[in-house]
Amino acid sequence: MEGRKFLSFISILLATFLFFFFIFSRNSNLLPSSTNHHFVNKVAELELQPPRKITPHVHVSDMVHHPLDPLTIPELNRVRSTVTSHALFNAANSHALHSVALEEPPKERVMRWKEGDPLPPRKASVIARVDGVTHVMIVELDSGRVEKVDVGQVSGYPTMTIEDMNTATLTPLKSKEFNQTIVDRGVDLKDLACLPISTGWYGKKEEKKRLVKVQCYSMEKTANFYMRPIEGLTVVVDMDTNQVVEISDNGRDLPIPKAANTDYRFSAQKNQHHKIKPINPISMEQPKGPSFTVEKGHMVKWANWEFHLKADPRAGVIISRVMFQDPDTGELRNVMYKGMASELFVPYMDPSDAWYFKTYMDIGEYGFGSQAMSLDPLNDCPRNAYYIDGVFPAADGRPYVQTNMICVFESYGGDIGWRHSECPITNLKVREARPKVTLVVRIAVSVANYDYIVDWEFQADGLINIKVGLSGILMVKATPYLNTNQVSSEEELYGTLMSENVVGVIHDHYITFYLDMDVDGSDNSFVKLNLQRQQTSPDESPRTSYLKATRTVAKTEKDAQIKLKLYDPSEFHVINPNKKTRIGNPVGYKVVPAGTAASLLDLNDPAQKRGAFTNNQIWVTPYNRSEEWAGGLFVCQSHGEDNLATWSERDRAIENKDIVVWYTLGFHHIPCQEDFPVMPTVSSSFSLKPVNFFERNPILGIPPNFEKDLPVCQSTSSTS
Amino acid sequence: MEGRKFLSFISILLATFLFFFFIFSRNSNLLPSSTNHHFVNKVAELELQPPRKITPHVHVSDMVHHPLDPLTIPELNRVRSTVTSHALFNAANSHALHSVALEEPPKERVMRWKEGDPLPPRKASVIARVDGVTHVMIVELDSGRVEKVDVGQVSGYPTMTIEDMNTATLTPLKSKEFNQTIVDRGVDLKDLACLPISTGWYGKKEEKKRLVKVQCYSMEKTANFYMRPIEGLTVVVDMDTNQVVEISDNGRDLPIPKAANTDYRFSAQKNQHHKIKPINPISMEQPKGPSFTVEKGHMVKWANWEFHLKADPRAGVIISRVMFQDPDTGELRNVMYKGMASELFVPYMDPSDAWYFKTYMDIGEYGFGSQAMSLDPLNDCPRNAYYIDGVFPAADGRPYVQTNMICVFESYGGDIGWRHSECPITNLKVREARPKVTLVVRIAVSVANYDYIVDWEFQADGLINIKVGLSGILMVKATPYLNTNQVSSEEELYGTLMSENVVGVIHDHYITFYLDMDVDGSDNSFVKLNLQRQQTSPDESPRTSYLKATRTVAKTEKDAQIKLKLYDPSEFHVINPNKKTRIGNPVGYKVVPAGTAASLLDLNDPAQKRGAFTNNQIWVTPYNRSEEWAGGLFVCQSHGEDNLATWSERDRAIENKDIVVWYTLGFHHIPCQEDFPVMPTVSSSFSLKPVNFFERNPILGIPPNFEKDLPVCQSTSSTS
Incomplete structure (x- = not known):
């Protein structure tokens, strides 16, 4: 090895060491002080792939x-020291x-x-x-003043x-009955994996106690215990007292499905002989x-876009102050004040004892x-992503860092921004053709088994595409059957x-997005552009319609409670009634x-009462600071009396107002x-698209690709 | 310059010269002998960007x-020499x-x-x-035998x-009346651009003559004459006699919109001062x-896919014999015998004289x-695309080459094939996460003003996504108005x-795709998996539904004439009723x-009678060689009595048969x-997705990306 190469080798080694040292020391300091429970003994066997070549951010x-x-x-x-020293x-x-x-400052x-x-x-x-x-409180950071907020009944x-x-998943172990049934089912306690499943609300049973239902799995011989x-074993746990409230045990005769072929990890595929080219x-x-x-x-600037981006424990990401610099005038124009995933409703379609409540x-x-x-x-x-x-805060108020939680990257998959040939x-x-390059903001949320990939994709032409990908692992049910031919038709x-x-x-x-649109200012209107068949009058035209x-x-x-209809189609515009284009169209998205x-x-x-925000595909409400979460502020065991559907029933005025689209x-x-x-990703999306927002195609001036601008590459291995 | 570098410079120069020489000589030999009409005098001003670094195919x-x-x-x-020497x-x-x-050989x-x-x-x-x-004829190439086909009345x-x-656009110039009205409108004949617009069929007027309607534009000061x-000027031309049949001239008072800001070419943007970052x-x-x-x-092989791909003058691309190698068994399994765009219906929504017939x-x-x-x-x-x-054949039967008409490329835009985090x-x-790489087959069709980008995208997990992008230039109408405030509400x-x-x-x-699905063989069934609300019985469950x-x-x-309904949703499976998975599910897509x-x-x-194949979103017909074109074999001026809708009305049996999905x-x-x-691309798509076709996730064995496998790149300019 040459001297210079050796030196750089040593420095890379040193840097790598320092990097991992930093990551792990940080994680152990800053992660929520996790209870050292029964999962931990499995950790050694499983692989943690450390982030590569990402410069860690220092947050202190x-x-x-x-x-x-x-x-x-x-x-x-x-905040922690302020509230914990508060009398309450x-x-x-x-x-x-x-x-x-x-507590975000007032919008204005x-x-x-x-x-x-x-x-x-x-x-x-x-x-x-x-x-x-x-209790809901506002803490003033400078003064230390604490103000209690009345959120009503x-x-x-x-x-x-x-x-x-974490505590809920351990609580069942306090019960002898629980331990016995686990052993009776042939599961070693060291192989037990349990999940805290929200109970929903189905009447008296769930009242006056903060409950969770725990369901358990065997992780013997697989990392994919979900399979x-x-x-049939459901343990109701009181999260305030950490006590078992009830055990429902109806599946003793049902087999635990085998571990074979359940592991999805790369390391587990080595002996699988997949014939994959x-x-x-x-x-x-x-x-x-x-x-x-x-x-x-937090301030992201790309192409003519700029916006504020932050991680949020509840919403995942919040994108704020979204603005677009008009390519004609240079003016920085408002598009959206705030956008985020507000609620996700996942009802399972099995009304039986161990399943009916699964309506996350x-x-x-x-x-x-x-x-x-x-x-x-x-x-x-992808490779050039930037991570945020x-x-x-943990439950005790101590901050911890969720590293590399958001990525931001430019994407080009070969799509065409616009084209025309004669x-x-x-x-x-x-x-003439222009490649379509976009900017993507991504998070991947693992709510136990399921993975949600949420992308906010910004196009150079002013369009925002919001895409949700579903992957991860299904929530499955054990059955005695090995083949569908054993299942009777009834x-x-x-x-x-x-x-x-x-x-x-x-x-x-159902994932409901909060979209506080501010098209060239806060006062906007929601316009339905309905397409309807017109019959022509006799002799008007050879066409009849x-x-x-x-x-x-x-x-x-109520005018803006929208159910989509293929045979009664509309476009849904958020316009600024106070601003028109050069030729008189209201600017809009x-x-x-x-x-x-x-x-x-x-x-x-x-279940649907609580998820009533899914009763329509589109709703529009007047801006109200306290209406941000479509399922209500407190969702666990909520009855559904305070959510987007009930707010919308007030039927407030929304014309030429600061409005929020859902x-x-x-x-x-x-x-x-x-x-x-594990399931291949299934995606769907919707878009926010400029409609007479610009005077003309805003990407007319984007140059095409030229060979001289593209990189010269070789494979890494060929350079070694 | 070093000796070696100089040598390679010279060879690149030589190669470039030979390449262009080849391209141009080929084009001039093989392009249809185009009539030297009035557009030609504009060509010199406009830019032809020659293909770069693409090795031309020799077809002779x-x-x-x-x-x-x-x-x-x-x-x-x-074929040409055979038919032209035929008595007829x-x-x-x-x-x-x-x-x-x-004439494709019989399917079997x-x-x-x-x-x-x-x-x-x-x-x-x-x-x-x-x-x-x-006349429709089958020509046997070896024997030279010509068989006339009776296609009925x-x-x-x-x-x-x-x-x-081409001829139709020149025919109006034969008419003094036409020339006069052009001059009267202030258009120099050298700036005239005309388009041949299919007439549709609206009764007697169109009968017994092969007609086209010619509409014209001024290309003064712009390449974008469409604007x-x-x-109001419509010239009906008989394409068999090359005579003007009728001139309708109702827009004399309407201005011709200005050329300013209409040119979309890169070269025309230089003085535009777009503020585009x-x-x-x-x-x-x-x-x-x-x-x-x-x-x-023609045989494309990628990941576990293989298929036959060809250019077709009518369909654009035809994808045939689509097969997937099962990653578990190694077996090459049939998925689709033939897939193609079959018809495209574009009705405009203006019943007035110069517009009602625009129902392409x-x-x-x-x-x-x-x-x-x-x-x-x-x-x-993108850069690594392969071109086909x-x-x-031209009208005289001479072959010509449409160069680089199809591209095939791998795409990776940062999407995730599957993932799961604990x-x-x-x-x-x-x-664990896997990048999603796909294979795209693309054409871009310019039907005068509009551009259609048709992508067949193959995913490694067996999914085929068929995406249509709309770009190009709108068909517009001149109006006296400069601002919407001049338009009365009536x-x-x-x-x-x-x-x-x-x-x-x-x-x-409306673009209708012909999908001759052959899931593990030709005999398939079409299954609707309808989701319906079930009310639970009292005391069955805390859930009511x-x-x-x-x-x-x-x-x-008729069972398979499907209108999609958001509130009455179904999945639409093509299954092989004769083959089940290990656990008894019918294999399907x-x-x-x-x-x-x-x-x-x-x-x-x-218009809708002719476009009746759009009366449903999905149709299923039994395989029939003569039913490939949803709008019928002869579409120009067809009455709509022989198209997908009329075939489907025969209500033939389709269970456990060779079926075609539309x-x-x-x-x-x-x-x-x-x-x-020029319009930014608007896309939509649909997919053909394996459903119990595989025993399990077929991309489980795909490895993740590792840094060591990725390229080392630098910008071209930095290497010069």
Whole structure:
């Protein structure tokens, strides 16, 4: 080895060591103090792939630069010391912080703010449980003042803490009956894996106790314990007292499905002899580096876009102050004040004892951000991705870092931004095409078995595409059957036999997005552009019909409760009635649905009452600070009396007002064998698209690719 | 310059010279002998970007390797000499070949064929007009035998030839009245650009003459003449006699919209001062080269897929014999015998004189392949794309080469094939993700103003996604208005004011795909898996409802006339009732719709009668060689009495039969200013997805990306 090469080898080694040392020391300091439970003895066998070549961010010295920046480590520590020294907490036997997040300054204050201006006073919104009572407080960070917020008499409990969930999974072990049934089923306690399953609300049983239902699995011989349910065993646990409330044990005769072929990890495939033809490496390369910047941790600038981006324990990511620089005028124009995933409703379609309650609200019950795991560089995100961490509070208020939780990258998969060739008819030699490059903001949320990939994709032409991918592992049910020929035609499986003894239960996913559109300012209107058949009058035309577009401005909320109809189609515009284009069209953005599904559950089903925000695909509400979470602020065991559907029933005025659009993207999922043991990603999306927002095609001036600008590459191995 | 570098510089120079020499000499030899009309004098001003670094294919020595290979140049020449020496042609005053394509051997013969077997006898199917009469003939290439085919008494004329279209645009100039009105409107004849517009069929007027309607534009000061319509002027031309039949001239008072800001070419943007922030080059790089092969010109092999691919003058591309090698067993399994775009229906929504007939059927009237232009390397397709030419016959039967008409490339835009992380609840250190790489087959069809990008995207997990992108230039209407405030509320614009004096007329696009699915063999069934709400019985469950899937096998065609319904959802499976998975599920593929639109026109509207194949989104017919074109074989001026809708009405048996699935992807297009002067691509798609086709997730064994496998790149400029 040459001297210079040796030197660089040594420095890489040193850097790698320092990097891992830093990561692990940080993780052990900052991760929530996790109870050392029975899962831990499996960890050694499993692989942790450390992030590669990602420069870790140091957060202890994070500064606040923007009114919407999330709480920093010093700020979270200040909140913790402030509230724990507060009389309410001092006098208490127990307390836990279920949410500590920035109390965003008033919208008009944020919109007025410019770089260089002093920051508005920093406040934290805190949701705490103190001796079994929920409190909402605003903490002023400078003064230390704590103000209690009256949220009224609403049902429900705050998002579970990770500590709640961890403790709940251990609580059943306190019960002899539970331990006995596990042993009776032939499962070694050391192989036990349990999940905390939100109970929903089905009447008295769930009242006045903060409950969770624990279901368990055997992880013997597989990392994919989800495929090995201990069927019919449900333990109701009180999360405030950590006591077992009830054990329902109805599946003793059901087998635990075998471990064979369930492991999906790369290391487990080595002896599988898949006949898969290899795909050569392919990588999006940017020889001059990415074109976006992330300034001061949160301000993303790319092409003509700029927006504020932050991790949030509940929403996952929050995208704020989305603006587009008009390519004609240079003006920075408002598009959206705030966009985020607001709630996710996942009802399973099995009314039996161990399944009926599985009607998850993953965002409000589990937290989409706190379940968003570190992304795998090169596989979850492409090579040049930039990673952003989440800085979140544990239940005791101590901050921890969710590393590499968000990635931001430019994408080019070969799509075309616009094109035109002249054809032989005209014989003009014109051929113009532009590659379509986009900017993607991604999180991948693992709510136990399921994985949700949420992408906010920004196009250079002003379109925002919001895409949700479903992957991960199905929630399955054990069955005695090895083959469908054993199932009588009368018997209801509630799903598909996916493997021997394994039924994939039918379920839906509904993810509702909060979209506070501010098209060139806050006062907007929602317009339906309905296409309807017009019959021509006799002798008017050889045609007897054509489609005519009719504009209707929604006056109140009920005008904007939209169910999509293929045979009664509309476009849905958010326009600024106070601003017109040069030729007189109101400037606007439209919501463009794509493939979706609608909830078909009985409106009076307790599950659908709580998930009533899925009763329409689109809703529009007037902006209201307290209406951000479609399923309500407190979702665990909520009765459904305070959610988007009930707000909208007030039928408030929404014309020429600051309005919020809610869009629900739905999926029906009838499982199939391809979903076993881990499912290929299924995606759907919707878009926010400029419609007479620009005077003309805003990407007219984008140059085509030229060979001279593209990289020269070789394979890494050939350079070694 | 060093000696070696100089040498390579010289050889590159030489290669470049030879390449261009080859291209241009080829083009001038092989392009249809285009009439030297008035467009030509504009050519010098416009830019032709020659393909870069693409090795041209030599076709004069093309060999036939597969029963489905398209006709080669020698074969086309043989067809030409055979038919022109036939008595029918000998005795005729005029003749033109409207279609010369491979008469594919019987399906069972093709399916039996294996590499190395002798090829079935080669035949050509010829559609010719001889002295004003349409003939369909089968020409046996070896024997020279010509067999006339009786296609019955159906209305309509064959696809226009490019010569038809070129001649038609010149014919109006024969008319003094026409020339006068052009001059009266202030247009110099040298700036005239005219388009041949299919007439549709609206009764007697169109009967017994092969007509086209010519509309004209001013190309003064712009390459984008489409934005400068000479409104209200329609010239009916007889394409058999090349005579003007009628001139309708109703727009004398309407202005011709200005040329300013209409040019979309890169060269025209230089003085536009777009405030567009530059995007650094980004390129999909494959240091070890692409992973696909195209063997013997047509057999594509990638990942576990293989299929036959060819250019077709009418369909654009035809994908045949689509098979997937099962990763568990290694078996090569049938998925689809043949897939192609079958018809495209584009009704405009303006019943007035110069617009009502604009109800294009682009595939049957113009030819999707003959209008598919050379793709622009680096911009229409990414860097490592492989290009395939079309070898097509001109009207006189001479073959010409449509260079670089199809591209094939691997795509990776950062998507995730599957993933799972364990979350804090389980505390297992598992994080597995796989990048999603796909193979794309693309054409871009320019039917005059509009551009259709048709992608067949193959995923490694067995899914085929068929995506249609719309770009290009809108068909617009001149209007007196400069601003919407001049338009009275009673007046119907039939569209959107997009620029001064320019209305973008509302229109739909319906593209119907022919999908001859052969899931593990030809005998398949079509199954609806309908999801319906079940109410639980009292005391059955705390839930009052759940969704239950009910399977219904379609017995006859009418059972499979499907209108999609958001609130009555189904999955649509093509299963093989004779083959089950290990655990007893029938193997299948499902048709997965995404965003789409349905035709709302009056079923008795002459336009909708011809486009009746759009009356449902899905149809299933029994395989029938003569039922390939959804709008019928002869589409120009067809009455609509012989198309998919009428075939399906026969209600033939389709259970456990060789069946064909037809899917129609629809778009409503209400124009907006962003579509001016060229529209950003709007896409939608549908998928064919394995459903219990595999025993389990077929991409389990795909390895993740590792840094060591990715390329090392630098920017080209930094290497110079």
